[in-house]
Amino acid sequence: MAEATPGLDHALAGDHLLAQGQFAQAFDAYASALQAQPQNAYWRFLAGESLFHLGRYEDCVALLHDLNPGADAALAIEHAMTLGRALQLTGQHTAAEMQLIKAFMLDPGHEEAAYNLGVFYEQAGMPEQAVSFLQAAAQRHPHSVRLHYNLGSCLAQCGQTAAAASALRATLTLHPAHVEAHHNLALLYLRQGRLAQGWPHYAWRFNRHAHEGAIADWQPHTPALPADLHGHTVWVQGEQGIGDELFFMRFLPALHALGARVHYQLCNTKLAPLLCQPAFASLVQTPPPEAPAPLRLQIGDLPLALGGTQANHYPAAVPLQANATLRARLQQQHPLLASPRRKLGLAWRAGTQAQPQGFATQRWLQKSAPLDGILDVLATLDVEVVVLQRELQPQEWAHVQTRLGEDRVLDASGYDQDLDELLALLSCLDGLVGVSNTNVHLCAGLGIGGDVLVPAPAEFRWQEEGSPSPWFPGFAVHRQSAGADWQAPMATLAASLHARYGVDQRQ
Structure with missing residues (x-):
């Protein structure tokens, strides 16, 4: 053997x-x-x-x-x-x-x-x-x-x-x-x-x-909404990040206009103060029923569910109002916000970059533009700068102060936790500069525009070409081309800001 x-x-x-x-x-x-x-x-x-x-x-x-x-x-x-x-x-x-x-x-x-x-x-x-x-x-x-x-x-x-x-x-x-x-x-x-x-x-x-895909052979089902929603209740569930939920909330008024009674459940509880705004007065804030409802959908499916009425439509951001009392208090706390000089909000990165957990394609939403390039432009303007950057690092703040001057800048990075305070702060601004983030959505609702630096490839909300985007008509778009540096968009940013705010004569 x-x-x-x-x-x-x-x-x-x-x-x-x-x-x-x-x-x-x-x-x-x-x-x-x-x-x-x-x-x-x-x-x-x-x-x-x-x-x-x-x-x-x-x-x-x-x-x-x-x-x-x-x-x-x-x-x-x-x-x-x-x-x-x-x-x-x-x-x-x-x-x-x-x-x-x-x-x-x-x-x-x-x-x-x-x-x-x-x-x-x-x-x-x-x-x-x-x-x-x-x-x-x-x-x-x-x-x-x-x-x-x-x-x-x-x-x-x-x-x-x-x-x-x-x-x-x-x-x-x-x-x-x-x-x-x-x-x-x-x-x-x-x-x-x-x-x-x-x-x-x-x-x-x-x-x-x-959220839904544990079911074998999952396929999404989005209910088609009737053309006339009088007498119907539509249950809408918020979803995704704060900016995404804010973006899709612009489709909610279309439901009300069609006669629907709209029940809405927020995904991001930080947005709760928004539902007290006049624009959302018709919403009923209740969780969806346990039993399946015939007209129940996630907010990101509203454009599809509304069908022909919204299929090729760009609804405007929902109008928002800032609390005047909070605004006055902020201006008292930070005299820069009350100065007659024009003020720009600044943020140069957004999103969260994660580390890959294995050898596979990992994609996440993370945007950034070169801070030094933006500061080069801002340093030539007759403006004051309110830094809105989330998770602002001490060395970044010190760098901004050095480049622009301590008397021209305000660190407002800590005002992103309370939405009412953030809206009051943003209402003090004349415009935004930087990458797209939650502040862009809020400013659009407040009627404040700005200049957005869009890394390649662009988010769909900023489209592939052209300026402004039909989703945000108040914002000039400065695009990084695929495989290119930021030299060209920084040049158009400088031209746009110089035209609106003028050159600082003290330079």
């Missing part, structure tokens, strides 16, 4: 556990197998693969960095891909790129090798480089959903809107319920002003899927 291969039983157990997603137990099994055959490259690779799936990226690198696959070409590709991904996730980007290129060069037709290299370049902020790999790979593998999807995402980041839409439509042809492809195609269409095409895809947005 032939002797059993040493460690084989443990390795076979590891194979089974790895296939079942039991990665910790799989690693233990392969470790036991390696005690019998320490030089077995394949088992060592599978132990490293188990560590990768456990998120133990540093341990994975330590185990695999000197592994020699020998003449096994398939193992060489798998080893280079796993090691490359682990190196990237431990911040060793140059070494990661070398391994991922190695995997691709070993077999340029390997679908996963091309995908991994494309994702690497996308996450490294090099979408043009990603496109060069993903386009060729998608042609070789026309049925790969992930290649078409990531190609569409990278093309959108490069400003190639038509090609991006084509790749996302190809994704949906292969996988009609691909949530991310629907969401990103919606943003492309809406950014182009193709609202009737965009809103149906927007029903697949990420947050709605996260």
